[in-house]
Structures are given as C-alpha cells and as structure tokens.
Amino acid sequence: MFKRYGDVTAVAPLSLAVRAGEVLALVGENGAGKSTVVNMVGGMTQPTGGSMRLDGRPLELGSPREAHAEGIGVVQQHYALVPSFTVAEMLALGDSGLTGLDRRAIRARVEELSSELGMMVDPDAQIGSLDVAGQQRVEILRALSRDIRLLVLDEPSAVLNPEDTDRLFQTIARLRERGIGIILVTHKLGDVFRACDRAAVLHSGNLVADRPVAELDEERLVSLIIAGQDDAEDATKVARAVSADFGDRRVEPAPRSSDTNREPLVSVRDLALNRPNGSTAVEGVSFNLNAGEIFAIAGVDGNGQSELVACLAGLALPASGHITVSAGDARSTLDSRNHAHWTPGALRMAGVVHIPDDRGRQGIAAALSLVQNLMISRRPDERFGRGPILNRARARAQTQTAIVDYAIRTEGPDQPIGRLSGGNQQKLVLARELSGAPRIVLAAHPSRGLDVRTIAAVQGHLLAARDRGAAVLLVSADLGETLRLADRIMVFAAGTARGPIAAAEADEARLGGWLTGRAA
Amino acid sequence: MSAAAPAARSEARAAALVLIVGALILLGLVLAVGENPLTVLWTMVESALLTANGLADTAVRAIPLCLIGLGVALAFRAGVFNIGADGQLLIGTALAVACAPLLAGWPVPLGIAALLVAGVVGGAVWGGLAGVLKARFGANEIIATIMLNYVAIELLGWLVRGPLQEPMGIFPQSARLEEALRLPTLIDGTRISAGLIIALAAVLAVWFIVARLRYGYSLTLIGQNVEAARYGGVRIGWITVSVMALSGGLAGLAGIVEVSGLHGRIQEGFAPGFGITGIAVALLARLDPLRVPIAAFAFAALYVGSANVARSTDVPFPLVHIIEAAIILGFLAATLLKRKGGAAAP
DSSP states (O other): OBEEETTEEEEOSOOOOOOTTOEEEEEEOTTSSHHHHHHHHTTSSOOSBOOEEETTEEEOOOSHHHHHHHTEEEEOSSOOOOTTSBHHHHHHTTTOOSSOOOHHHHHHHHHHHHHHHTOOOOTTSBGGGSOHHHHHHHHHHHHTTSOOSEEEEESTTTTOOHHHHHHHHHHHHHHHHTTOEEEEEOSOHHHHHHHOSEEEEEETTEEEEEEEGGGOOHHHHHHHHHHSOSSSHHHHHHHHHHHHHHTTOOOOOOOOTTOTTOOOSEEEEEEEEEOTTSOEEEEEEEEEEOTTEEEEEESOTTSSHHHHHHHHTTSSOOSEEEEEEOOSTTOOOEETTSGGGOSHHHHHHTTEEEEOSOIIIIIOOTTSBHHHHHTOSOOTTOTTOSSSBOOHHHHHHHHHHHHHHTTOOOSOTTSBGGGSOHHHHHHHHHHHHHSSOOSEEEEESTTTTOOHHHHHHHHHHHHHHHHTTOEEEEEOSOHHHHHHHOSEEEEEETTEEEEEEEGGGOOHHHHHHHHTTOOO | OOOOHHHHHHHHHHHHHHHHHHHHHHHHHHHHTTOOHHHHHHHHHIIIIISHHHHHHHHHHHHHHHHHHHHHHHHHHTTOOOOOHHHHHHHHHHHHHHHGGGGTTSOHHHHHHHHHHHHHHHHHHHHHHHHHHHHHHOOOHHHHHHHHHHHHHHHHHHHTTTTTSOTTOOSSBOOOOOGGGSOOBSSTTSOOBTHHHHHHHHHHHHHHHHHHBHHHHHHHHHHHOHHHHHHHTOOHHHHHHHHHHHHHHHHHHHHHHHIIIIISSOBTTSSTTHHHHHHHHHHHTTTOGGGHHHHHHHHHHHHHHHHHHHHHSSOOTTHHHHHHHHHHHHHHHHHHHHHHHHOOOO
16 A cells, blocks of 8 residues: 655555564654554555455555454554543543443453553543553553454554563563554664564655564664665665664763863752642752753653753743753843743743753644744744844745755645654754754753654764753653763652762663662 | 645635535525525625625725724734624724814824824723733633623713713714814715725735734744743743734724724714624634735625615525624634544644
C-alpha cells in the first residue's frame, strides 16, 4: 500500500507482513513515514492505494473504531485519556451503550487482564493521578479490551524510565506468547535488539529493509536508517561517523576562560516546587547556573523537573524560595520574588530560550505555518522587526535557513506545522530557540522522540551553545545523554535534590543510587 | 498563505452546506405561511439588489454591520468572544451624543472627527471593561459582555429620558445633532453617507493590523494556542484588554456613524440586533477583515430584502432573524464537519 498527500509521497508502495506471535520493529528517521504506516494500519488515514489483510480477510478501515472492531489495537504516542475518569470508566468508554455501566464486570476484566499480563493497574485509580507509564498501561489495556490479533505500539518506550521499560517489554513478551502480532515503532535501537524478532526500516517513505533482527547488528541498522542502505561504502562511513559522534564520546568540559570573578547567570535558592495538583514535587533546590556550562537535572520524570523549567521560564512561580537571573548589559537582575516582572516575555528579553517538554501544548501552534511558528518566541534582538510592524521577509528567510540547517522535511515554509512529523516539528522548535546567541538555554528533553542523526545534531547544538558561553540547563530522563553532555549533574528523586556533582565524579552506580532515592 | 487545493475544496463544501441548510429552513417557513417561495425569493433579491433604491438601502445597512463585524473578527481571532457589540455601540454613541454640545462651533471636519473619536472611546471603555474583568479576575467574557449589554440598554433608556433628552422633553430621544456634526451624504438622492468611506478605511486598517503588525500576529497566536503564546512571551492579559477595547471602539464607531450619518439623533432601539448580526458577519467572513465588507453587504441585503418581503407578502419580518440564526448554526456545523475531516495529519 502507499500514501500520497497532494504531490508528496509519504509512503511509497510497500508490502509488510506480521505473523502471529511476532514482534516487528518499525524504525526510521523522523518523517520517514512510520507514523503514516501506523495511521494506515490503525484506520486513522486511508491508503491512497493498495490493500491490507488480517488473517487472510481483506480489510477496509474507515476509522480507528473499525480497525479496533476488526482486531487491530493501536497505542498512540499521545494518549487519548480523560483525566477525571477512573481506569475502569476509561475502559468502558466507547464499548457501552446508553444503558448503565456494569462496573463490577469491567473491574473484574481489568484485574484479570492486568494480572495475566503482569501489569499493575488499579481499576479505581483516577487517570489524572497516574504517571506516564501508568497511563500507557491503561492505553494498552484499552487496546486489548477486544480480542485483537495485531497490536501497534507507537514509540512506547520514549517516555518511560528504565524500570518501566523493562515492565513494558515483559508485557510485550506475554502478548507475543498469546499469539498476538505486534508492531513496535521505535527510535531506540536497544529496543529493536531486545524485544523484536524482525526489523522493517523505512527511509524517505521507502521500505529499505525487512529482515530478522538476528541478521542485523547495530552499525548496519544505523546505516539503513540514515542512508537507506548498508552495503555501500559511504553509507557505512556515514553510519560510523554518526555513531561515533553519538556513541560513547564523552564531552570535554568547556574551556574555562572566564573563570575569574564570574557571576552566575542564574541562581536558584531554597526552591520548593509544587505540582499542578498542589502536592510538593521537590524542595530544597539550590544551585548556580554559570556561563559556559551544561548543568543537567537527572531523574525519573515527574519529580519536579517540568516545574523547575516552568519556573525558570517565567510560566510559573515557586512555592517558596527564589530564583534570580542576571539580565546582562548592566540591566537589573530579574528576581522571581517580583511577580510582576517574572514573566516569559521579560525573561526572554533577558536572553532566556526554552525548549519545552510538551511540544504540542507549548512549543507550536499546529494550524499555523512554519514561518508563523518561527516567530513565536520573543527575542531581545527583535529580529522580526523592532517596531510594531513585522519583518515578514526576514521571518521567511530565516525559516528557509532553518529548514536547510536542520534538515526539516516539509513542503515549504507555508505548510501548517501540524502536518509535519513530530521529529520535524521539534527540529523547528530547536532552530527557533537555539539560533542567535541565547545566554541561557532551558532544554527539557530536547532529543525525546528524535532519530539518531537528529539527536546527534541536537546535542551538537547544545554543546555549541555552551562553548559560545551560554548557560545550559538540561533536563533529560536519559542517563546516557546526561552523562555525555553535562558538566555538572543534579538529581531530583523522592522529593529532594541531590548534588550537584561534577560530571567527572559521576558514575552510573552513584547516580543510580541517587535516582532510586536510597543512597545518600 | 497559499491555500492547498484540498483545503479550498472542503471550504467550498462547507459554504455550500451553509447555503443549503439556510435555504431549506427558509423554504419550509415560507411554505408554512402559505406563500410561493419563488415569489418571495424574487421579491427579496429584486428589492435588495436589483433596484437603485434597494441597493442604496443595502449599502446604508452594510456600513454599521461592516464596522461591527471588523471588531468582532479582531476579538474572535484572539479567542476572545465579544458578544457585547450592542452594548459597546450604545455606550459609544451615547458618549458621542453627550459630547456633541461641547463641539458646537468647531470647524466642520474637526467637529465630526472629535464626535467619531468620542464614539470610539465610549465603545472602547465599555469593551475594555469586559476585557479587564477577564484578564484581571478570570471572568468569562461571553457572560460579562452579555451582562454589560443589558446595563448599556438600561443606561440608554435613562439617558434619553433624562440628561440627554430633547429640550421639549416629550419623546424619549436626544436632540438632533447640528448640521455641522452630520456626516455628509456621499451619493445624492440616496441615504449613503460618508460613513461608507469610514467603513472601508476601517477594513484596510484592520487588515493591516492583522496581516502586518506584531500585534495582529499575537492575536492569531493566542487564538490558535494560548499556551504557546504565553510561552513565547506574549502578554495575554494586555492583549485581552486591548483587543476588547479595539473591538468595542469599532462598535462605538458604528453607532455614532449610524447616528451622525443617518438618524441624526439617538433613541432606544436605533440599532436593533446589530451586534449579534455583526457576529454572523464576522463568522461568515471567516474572521478575515477583507471578507467582512462582503459578508456585511450580504447580511444587509438579506435584511433589506426581508423587510420588503414582509411589507408586500404574508411572510413576517422576524424571518430574517431566523435565517440569521440558521446561517450561524450552519456555519458552526460546517466548521465542525470540516475540522473532523481534516484532523488526520500525517
């Protein structure tokens, strides 16, 4: 089957088969067409041509509902859950008629399914109180609420911490034993070798490989993903270069040229941060963020990292304690205790840029064009016109530059950004925030959901910003990334902050102890 | 922005749906009162568009609708739902009329200009008030503007029986504006005033704000994703207040243009339902300022045609309001259908 949008071929004609009890990895760069394949299989979009069969029966899928009824369950990257519902109510949604709910039957079914699959799910828990992993388990249960033959998981491990990822793979293994075919879309090569039987690689909308995982090694897979082939010499070279770039390189600390008499750009004192629901996420946070360093906050998501970034960006106020940001240029210092001036606009004018962790909610306006999305952030240089009149020509030119520099896959600067794949949207956000010479960079999960090549580029951009003298605050759930990039590391776990320690003194064992909140 | 072919097609489909729904409702109602739909339709079109007088009447009616529609479109673009154009129009007009005695003896263009400014200021204050309530206290602007409509209506009722009443003190209406404060007639033999020029200038001004200014971009961004706007450094509160003031100012301008260009005095109910029709105008124009005058003209024609139909047939005048409602509902339905159809992005 294949899919075209206007003149653009998103997915060239391809043939794929998933056998019962087999896990197929679907890999490829951002915009290679993985999501389109998932959408076609799940009934979200209709193929332009070609056909699908399930157990030999031909399928015409008009909607996700039809797909589910036919036996195809899809767990999307973005969950469609109602926060105020309980797990049981959520699972009843869509299945029940207008008559009352048989809550007891639903609960029994939840408990039966979750124990069968080794998943811990409390049917009475409220969706909003669950963490990402918990919500994902609910989505999986929802997909399994009918007798399905094929389960599609779209980047399930991207948002999970290592422990939850282990549990997810156990669940996948049990589903496989039950004879369910599974398509696993992923960017993590580790997932492929760990959980999958076969790997299908998409490159620019073409299926370039469909092989048993046993016949592949990491280098081959990377070169297939990046270059679309693994035999040509230059492809191997590209792959080596990227994996070297991306692999075990430990970054040298930035040259400490201005060590003498240096004022911290950001100073955080005795901060306590509350979650939106009012509970304390973390307290007693104090650190200085200096020019020319990457300061990383490690830890499992949901321990106050998002709240810290929101405070530093001026989008929220701390529960107690305070933050000061030196505005440079002999201008006054911004202080979070002065509520009227602690705004995103004021901080941005002081040179703070922000790569948000929730791109769809904060970072972009989906219906607007790439050009309009590039103009979202206010900048001290007022690059799109100093006065009230917008300099549209410059915005357009910079969008063109961003498209080239960041290799954004798009029809052009006027395309609505919502039509781009998630990774390409992220690239535009990165281009917008990191261009120019930001003084302070808040980077929340900057490489989440990106392909290997783009991750290498993103990390390169962060290092370049640091070497130019910017202060970079990196929040990442990926310990490897943290260790690779950071000069100093702080860990948020179990309501407290540990560290900071210099990256040179950090090792996985020590950080691991901090992460689980046990070791002192 | 270049509209892709599929988008244009689905927009056309949406528009067609609106027309069909409106026409069906109209047909049913006309049949219900025992008239021939074709006769009614012909009377409507002929009297509003095919005679010089009808065309002039339509243009006269289109002037205030265009100004109000522009204001509504500005606010709606920012996701601020100003339902209070009626109240803003009344307060703006009342303030301008109250200022009129102070302007006696001013040179002609200056006096009129000051009168119009007073109308804008009155409307802006009334609209800005709802904006402040929303930005400062989180009050829902829909509720606030509707409530302020009632306050404005009652306030006008008191004014034309008290401080602003004509010297004779007989009718609940103000004294006539002196000739120097009346907008000149643009085309002899019609009632089309220089207000037409004001309305068209306002179209250009609002287009410039929306398409060329940072302010207009901020409005669009807030309307599309308020979280992204906040994240990017847009001052949401300030924009909310200022766009409500702009929107109210345009409604106030519409009111004083209507009085200075047409009636010559203010009285209760001199602009019946203009504010609500202005919403329909803005929605039909898809919040695009350049399409607002066209939509305003269409609604004005509908209004004039229906008035003539009511005079010469058994079809009652309130029909026009029913058609208006049908078009608004049809538009919303079509928008929803369109959104559902276009949701699946790659």
